[in-house]
Amino acid sequence: MPSIKDVAAEAGVSVATVSRALNGHPSVSAAARARVLAAVETLGYRPNAVARSLRTDQTRTLGLVISDVLNPYFTELARSVEEEARALGYSVIIGNADERPDLQDHHVTTLLDRRIDGLLVSPTDGGSPRMLDAARAGTPMVFVDRWIPGVDVPVVRSDGRAAVRDLVAHLHGLGHRRLAIIAGPAATTTGRERVDAFREALAAYGLPLPDAYIGQGDFQAGSGRRVTEGFLDLPEPPEVVFAADNLMALGALDAVRARGLRVPEDIGLAAFDDIPWFVHTDPPVTAIAQPTRDLGRAAVRALVERIAGRAGASVTLPARLVVRRSCGEPPSEQHPPSPSPVRRSTP
């Protein structure tokens, strides 16, 4: 692979001139520039990004550490992050933590070793020492979706409180009173928040959230299945199960089906995080949709601000309820939308 020296030799100029010509530096004569460009063409030269990064101390690369790539929500997030980063001239290296703190740590370390310009993290847990050190040391960093309280890093996320209230209103309106939740890990903010929001919304209707109706999940399908089985084994099972993410909802669907029960007749189901497949499940699943694309975009913009040395503000975008049939009473999709504040899906 030819280096800048080869180009210089071919063009009959010094490496300094080649570098200047290629970087659009003004003080290069038209003749020299033309010769350099010709040499680049004949040799098929491409600048070595590694060498350039070493010298300039910037890689034009962003790191993104997400909790679970197989979760369609994070896949979409990753995609929008890459899209926006590319538009801004950055590449993205994705690290998949698989909800495992040790893997998260591995990726953060690797990314930092590669001297990425900035780090986007959706923390799996309370934060590895390595990550907290990096944050303190001034590595440009932004949390997305989940965050770690007490760390001075901008957070880009969506607030599901209003949507959870809408959901509970919807469920209450359908006559459901015994509502259970499959929670995410307590170590994650989203895990805690969704339970809190649910509990508050229930309280507004004078409904309790007994401990037996709070199942501890880990954002993976398997835990959704196990927790749902536990709910079904209760002397008085819940009427509706609210899964704190889409994979646990999938697991819940598994569990219900394995018992030969039906949704929503025997038990209702709702999920946090909407995905295209929820339109086509049996039945279509009522879900809370996050503005995932916007989240990814905003996160990248905030991070790039930080890299540029500016503040990079936190952003909170609202989530919204998408009513489908999994909690009962199919919304009459042929009719005009109901006057209720709850929005309905248009599949």
Next chain:
Amino acid sequence: MPSIKDVAAEAGVSVATVSRALNGHPSVSAAARARVLAAVETLGYRPNAVARSLRTDQTRTLGLVISDVLNPYFTELARSVEEEARALGYSVIIGNADERPDLQDHHVTTLLDRRIDGLLVSPTDGGSPRMLDAARAGTPMVFVDRWIPGVDVPVVRSDGRAAVRDLVAHLHGLGHRRLAIIAGPAATTTGRERVDAFREALAAYGLPLPDAYIGQGDFQAGSGRRVTEGFLDLPEPPEVVFAADNLMALGALDAVRARGLRVPEDIGLAAFDDIPWFVHTDPPVTAIAQPTRDLGRAAVRALVERIAGRAGASVTLPARLVVRRSCGEPPSEQHPPSPSPVRRSTP
């Protein structure tokens, strides 16, 4: 961020000794090694991978260019690639081409500029000049899932012919005779092969595959919808539609539902690429499953072989049919498996 010089100063040795101590070189005294390690600890030193790469001319990084991250098949592939690469001490940078040749080109270029050690590609089209140049120039490279004929690069893929024959046997056994296919782009090998396999399998039963029953898709949901609408508008619509990937199947499901028709009563549906969601769609979708994890693993191993200067053989793994209910006659899941060679799903 401290450099090797700082460590050397702190430990009272030269940078050479620090480097040797850190890389496990034998000729370093125990005392020096201890002092270096202590200095590393107090300074929180981490070697700069950029500088190391420049010197050693290897990045311990693999590039993976896939056609569409949002497709769960590729997401899973990417995950297994990363997993195996990590086990082998490599990082992976994923480039998402979104089925766009220009984007594919962009990622290949960027990856090559970063001097990745090897490239894994699932080509969107016939191959960009940049990619073909790289292959010819000897960049270690392996095609995965899709490939480009005539290029001397190992291919890791799965062969769906047998599974497609099983599928057609299954459909024929259910009494279906008018079978249509939503094809992938003709520029991709998988796009062409699946149509060919389907046509051959039909021929074995004396069934034709008229042009009207071959819809041109692009592996995205939207095209599945459009093609299916076309099929439904035919004077004699097909009895079963076979989508060449899971996203087009999703689109087909959309189209059928939009007409108020039902699967499988009004029209049957089958798909290439099985995904967890197909168990929970309405109805569960009969699909051809690829051994995605094994594919990813094998691809990385072949690539690492190439990087090591060895041959790195092509690998072809069989796909298998998973029968569900979307083509009619729900398999009786309570009964022992039928003696037919067609395997049945156990959800």
Next chain:
DNA sequence: CCTCCTCGTGGAATCGATTACACGGAGGAT
């Protein structure tokens, strides 16, 4: 005609590692 500025260019330092080569000292062989 001389001086000064500007412009284009090249030489060389630099980024942070790795590694070939040289060197000094200790220990064993003769």
Next chain:
DNA sequence: ATCCTCCGTGTAATCGATTCCACGAGGAGG
């Protein structure tokens, strides 16, 4: 006692870029 070997270490070259500084040529102004 002398020489050789080996071990541990340091000096310096190197990877491929960017960029500071210096320098020569040419034009403008006095």
